[in-house]
Amino acid sequence: MTALNELIRIVGASHVLTGTQAEPYLNDWRGRYEGRALAVVRPGSTQEVADVVKWCAASKTPIVPQGGNTGLCGGATPDSSGTAIVLSLTRMNQVRSVDVDNDTMVVEAGCILQAAQTAARNADRLFPLSLAAEGSCTVGGNLGTNAGGTQVLRYGNTRELVLGLEVVTAQGDIWHGLRGLRKDNTGYDLRDLYIGSEGTLGIITAATLKLYPLPVxxxxxxxxxxxxxxxxxxxxxxxxxxxxxxxxxxxxxxxxxxxxxxxxxxxxxxxxxxxxxxxxxxxxxxxxxxxxxxxxxxxxxxxxxxxxxxxxxxxxxxxxxxxxxxxxxxxxxxxxAEKAFGKSIKNDVSIPVSRMAEFVEVTNAALQARMPGVQHVIFGHLGDGNLHYNVACGQACTEKELLARQDELYELVFDSVHRFGGSISAEHGVGQLKRDLLPRYKDPLELALMKRIKQALDPQGLMNPGKVLN
Amino acid sequence: MTALNELIRIVGASHVLTGTQAEPYLNDWRGRYEGRALAVVRPGSTQEVADVVKWCAASKTPIVPQGGNTGLCGGATPDSSGTAIVLSLTRMNQVRSVDVDNDTMVVEAGCILQAAQTAARNADRLFPLSLAAEGSCTVGGNLGTNAGGTQVLRYGNTRELVLGLEVVTAQGDIWHGLRGLRKDNTGYDLRDLYIGSEGTLGIITAATLKLYPLPVxxxxxxxxxxxxxxxxxxxxxxxxxxxxxxxxxxxxxxxxxxxxxxxxxxxxxxxxxxxxxxxxxxxxxxxxxxxxxxxxxxxxxxxxxxxxxxxxxxxxxxxxxxxxxxxxxxxxxxxxAEKAFGKSIKNDVSIPVSRMAEFVEVTNAALQARMPGVQHVIFGHLGDGNLHYNVACGQACTEKELLARQDELYELVFDSVHRFGGSISAEHGVGQLKRDLLPRYKDPLELALMKRIKQALDPQGLMNPGKVLN
CATH class of the missing domain: 3.30.70.2190 (Alpha-Beta Plaits)
Known part of the structure; x- marks a missing residue:
């Protein structure tokens, strides 16, 4: 098949996966999404990424970028059409350099988060991004979703830990933006536009990350x-x-x-x-x-x-x-601890800290009114206003009944979040899971502006189609 | 005149300034730039800003947004054509609210920075942005230029102090994005696109700002x-x-x-x-x-x-x-202390901290080779890699001779900055002053991406034309 031969010519036969070899890349780890793909392509360098994207742009082949495939919203799973390639960045896993005096390091997108943390520690520095999946998620995935985690209160989300980016655009050009500068006011903030865009505007291939002193x-x-x-x-x-x-x-x-x-x-x-x-x-x-x-x-x-x-x-x-x-x-x-509560409906929401107590009280009451006896499994990063406001069966129903009412309960919780000035996705992103909810909760003008940006940077609509925006 | 009548209808006769009343708004305070305008328009509310912009969009009238007019790069001065309006935001100067438990406050664009600092302090909180012009610059100008200052090392640039924005788009629509959330991953980062865009993509009318505990x-x-x-x-x-x-x-x-x-x-x-x-x-x-x-x-x-x-x-x-x-x-x-050194050529550059010593040594030597006896007046925010690397006459020449060679010396210094991976504008922005230098020092792809964003958000090119991009 010509397409596969073209891809093989760029990255080599052993890095174009199909059939059973491709399968692990076609599902999300929670088993919610399953897709198909023309092939899984694993480029080994930025130039290879650019060449693959150029080929995709010419042949109008959609691209689904993927890191450690630990996302929670289906953002890295292709659709069922089988027309897209999954572009796995896991071979680009190097820490390119650590600049101790500048408190920065340059890391490739496919680098496992834990490996990045270790490289920093070996240089007597802290890279503070830390989250449950750190042993298998990649820095590129963290960047694509603007991951949060347990140290946001002090160090910010992933966005705030990045100084520069290397990006392959939707046209297959390479933006060499790996600056290690804490101040640079020479134009629009393209960096933060790519961060958190879930691979829908281009492919981040490397980043210059901030380092901090290790606490004593x-x-x-x-x-x-x-x-x-x-x-x-x-x-x-x-x-x-x-x-x-x-x-x-x-x-x-x-x-x-x-x-x-x-x-x-x-x-x-x-x-x-x-x-x-x-x-x-x-x-x-x-x-x-x-x-x-x-x-x-x-x-x-x-x-x-x-x-x-x-x-x-x-x-x-x-x-x-x-x-x-x-x-x-x-x-x-x-x-x-699902065994204790059974399967639950999981929410990753944020609320202004000042309204948190009232939000919990009001939303708990609304849930009890709707499903008396339901159990509230609430925990999260209060310092960031981020709650995992989960709902379990309790005495209310069976797991099956609960999950059957998932959409209804999402709506109840998210409507409440919205009334309290909150966000329906604090740190997990949008992906496929929350894409169709955005129009209900986001200012239509904001969505329209997002679509104009998408059109400007990816006019063919080939970058991770169906994610974030419809 | 119809145009003026239309503007008067929106903001009232006393807020449409022409003639000598308009003059203070048509020059920058350093006296480098002088422009002309159809009128200076001073809206008193977000809705009035939107109505003015809608009128401008319909009549194809360029808009130059202006805050405290303390910028250093001519970003708030209109060109000499007299076709633009200057849109002064100084009447929108309220601190709309302080949310102590959420550590945030909502401030209008025309609020003087010092008034914002004071509002925070009155609530036993710190708003850490601090810079020389704080008694007269406005928060909107700080946002438009992503201002730096003396506390960036700990608290970041203006960008890092903002959670949400209210923006009037180039079409005169109002984006209600005044979120007070530390985590919100529901789409593209429009906020950081408007911040630092120097009014070329839209007009920031208010912002939700982060507060911190006051140091003991x-x-x-x-x-x-x-x-x-x-x-x-x-x-x-x-x-x-x-x-x-x-x-x-x-x-x-x-x-x-x-x-x-x-x-x-x-x-x-x-x-x-x-x-x-x-x-x-x-x-x-x-x-x-x-x-x-x-x-x-x-x-x-x-x-x-x-x-x-x-x-x-x-x-x-x-x-x-x-x-x-x-x-x-x-x-x-x-x-x-200009009296001591005479007029100097001022540079606001950043360099990775790790290369700072070598940069100063190499650039000083190159300057001495070019103009023996020239004086290096160097100071700045070393913790941010930001130097005010200024050049004074010393024994080399007269002030007049020095200023006559300004372009040549800019080029020498900026070429060196570029070789060391630095930025030719660390915290002052681009405006008119450095607009034509960007093509020499910025990746052409990055400029092309910026132009696509500009085209997407301001297709008529009416927002602060001739600033940042040509």
């Missing part, structure tokens, strides 16, 4: 409290007391912790009696540039202040790195 | 050293030791300090003997969330470490807020 010590605490509004007040106190040293502030519903220890009995909630049965907990992380002792002293000051103010009911400050890890492990186990 | 204490020190590379090494030590508490790191050529005390004899260099004659100094600021004593102890630790390592030759740590202010005043007086 980290300290973690779990605080129990009566309400979300108390948690918001503790956040304000922690931001004031810790400044930029506050690197994590997670909200955890008490229900979530109990679900974790039910599923994983080797884990434990570090409280006894009534303190183990509080409705809400917050997990705080402080990163200190002085010493472990200094970090602990600062924590004790804030904890005793918020205890005195009756914002916090009980508190545990980790005594060791092992205990810190155990607290984080509790938090990270929540999404895995 | 600040401490300042002036360190003297032998070379730029020693200054870079001190920067690395300070970043490691202070983490995010390092909020300022300025490089100052010794020549600059002597020029300041020559012009302003009431100021003094806080060193004696040889320490007052060092080639380089750095001004460091530490913002502490604990106490003044704690800040001072941390400073002493870093200063004694860098003295031991022979990176620093002598150091003064401010003993009081008054002394801190005196040190900053020395730094801020440098651009005003």
């Amino acid at each position: 010590a980290q300290c973690t605490a779990l605080l129990g409290m009566a309400s979300v509004s108390d948690a918001v007040a503790v956040l304000a106190a922690a931001r004031k007391g810790f400044g930029a040293s506050l690197t994590g502030f997670e909200l955890i519903g008490g229900v979530c912790l109990h679900g974790v220890v039910q599923c994983y009995p080797q884990q434990r909630i570090p409280f006894e009696g009534d303190s183990a049965k509080l409705p809400w907990y917050t997990l705080l992380e402080l990163s200190d540039s002085e010493s472990a002792q200094h970090a602990r002293e600062r924590f004790e000051a804030i904890v005793s202040q918020t205890l005195d103010e009756n914002l916090v009911i009980d508190a545990v400050i980790a005594e060791s790195i092992t205990q810190s890890k155990a607290l984080w492990h509790l938090r990270e186990s929540i999404p895995l | 204490a600040q401490c300042t020190a002036l360190l003297g050293m032998a070379s730029v590379s020693d200054a870079v090494a001190v920067l690395a030590a300070a970043r490691k030791g202070f983490g995010a508490s390092l909020t300022g790191f300025e490089l100052i050529g010794g020549v600059c300090l002597h020029g300041v005390v020559q012009c302003y004899p009431q100021q003094r260099i806080p060193f004696e003997g040889d320490s007052a004659k060092l080639p380089w100094y750095t001004l460091l600021e530490l913002s502490d969330s604990e106490s003044a004593q704690h800040a001072r102890e941390r400073f002493e630790a870093i200063v004694s470490q860098t003295l031991d390592e022979n990176l620093v030759i002598d150091a003064v740590i401010a003993e009081s807020i008054t002394q801190s202010k005196a040190l900053w005043h020395l730094r801020e007086s440098i651009p005003l």
Whole structure:
């Protein structure tokens, strides 16, 4: 077949996959989406990416860029037509350079996030992007979706960690934008346009990333409290007391912790009696540039202040790195504790922090009115206003009944998010999953502007068609 | 005249200025550019801005948006044709709201930067954008040019301080994008496209800005050293030791300090003997969330470490807020010390920090070879890689001769900046001043992509024509 021969000519026969070899690239890992493709093409260099795209542009072949294929919204899965190629960037996995004095490194799109973190650490620096999939997701995927994670409160989303990009445009030209500059006001911000565009405007092949000093010590605490509004007040106190040293502030519903220890009995909630049965907990992380002792002293000051103010009911400050890890492990186990709650309807929403308490109260009540007995499995990055506001069966129904009403419950939750000035996708992106919801929740003018940008940069509509925009 | 009547109908007769009333809006404050306009129009609301723009779009009248008119590149001055209107946003000067729990505030484009800072401080919060013109520049101008300033090292450029925008498009539609969310991954990043576009894509009428906790204490020190590379090494030590508490790191050529005390004899260099004659100094600021004593102890630790390592030759740590202010005043007086150096050719460039020492050495040598005896007046935000690399007559020539060779010296400096991977406009933007230099230093593909964006959002080319792009 001519098409395959052309692709083989560019990247070599062993990097054009079809049949069973291609299969792992054609489904998303959660098993929600399944597609077909002409072939999976795995270029080994930016020039090869450009050559593949040029061929696609000439032959009007759609392109679905793919990194570690760990996305949650089907953004890297082709449609069922079989006309597109999947362009896998996993062979472009090098850390090209680390510039210690400039606090930057240049990383290729296919580099596993954890490998990028390690390269930074080996240079005595921190690359702060950190999320559950870091062992298998790629930097290119993080860039394409503007990934969030657990350190956004201090370091920002992926967008804020990038200084420069190398991009192959929809025409197959290479934009050499790998600048390592913290200030550059010489024109439009193309960088941030490509970041978060989910491969629909071009293909990011490499990026110049910001590095930070490694913290000297980290300290973690779990605080129990009566309400979300108390948690918001503790956040304000922690931001004031810790400044930029506050690197994590997670909200955890008490229900979530109990679900974790039910599923994983080797884990434990570090409280006894009534303190183990509080409705809400917050997990705080402080990163200190002085010493472990200094970090602990600062924590004790804030904890005793918020205890005195009756914002916090009980508190545990980790005594060791092992205990810190155990607290984080509790938090990270929540999404895995499905056995306790059954399958749930998962939401990744953001709300202004100031409206969070009211949002939870109002939305919980609306859900109970609609499906009495339904269970709220709520946790997330309170410091960023980002909640994983999940809904499980509880006493309300069976898993099957719940999932059958998914669209209805999405609408209930998202309508509430929208009324509170929030976003229906805080950190996971749009992909296929939320594409058709955008017109309900986004300003029509904003969608029209997006379409004009799409038309300007990808007039043939070949870049990841059907994702983000319809 | 019909046009004026139409504009008067929208904003009222007292807000359509012509003749001598219009004059202050038709020149830039440095007196480099002078233009003409059909009228200066001062709308009082977003809707009035939209109505004016709709009228302009229908009548094909170019629009030059203007804030405090403090720009350095002629971006807010109309051309000499007299066909454009100047759209002054200074009447839209309200802080619409402060959301303390969300750490955000909504500010209109015409609000003076200092008024925005004050509104934040009144709510016990910091709005960190800070620059020399803050008493007269507007937030809209800061947004349009992505202004930098003295706190970029810690808080980023204006871009990084913005969560949401309200924009009137080139068609006169209003984009209601005033979101107060730290995470929102539901489409293309229009926000960052408008920021830094210098009014060439649309008109920003309001923004949701990020707030931070006020520091409890600040401490300042002036360190003297032998070379730029020693200054870079001190920067690395300070970043490691202070983490995010390092909020300022300025490089100052010794020549600059002597020029300041020559012009302003009431100021003094806080060193004696040889320490007052060092080639380089750095001004460091530490913002502490604990106490003044704690800040001072941390400073002493870093200063004694860098003295031991022979990176620093002598150091003064401010003993009081008054002394801190005196040190900053020395730094801020440098651009005003023209009497000492005569008129100079001013450059606002950025270079990767790791290449800064070599850049200064090589470029100084090239300038001396071209014009022996010329004086280097170098200072800037080393922590951001941003230098004001200015060139004064010294023994080389008269002011007149120097200015006559401005284009030649720009080219010499910018060619060197380009070779070192730098930017010819770090924080001042492009405007008219550097528009025609972009094709020499920017990737042609990047310029082509910018033009496609411009065409997509402003197909009639009415938004601030002749700025940024030709």
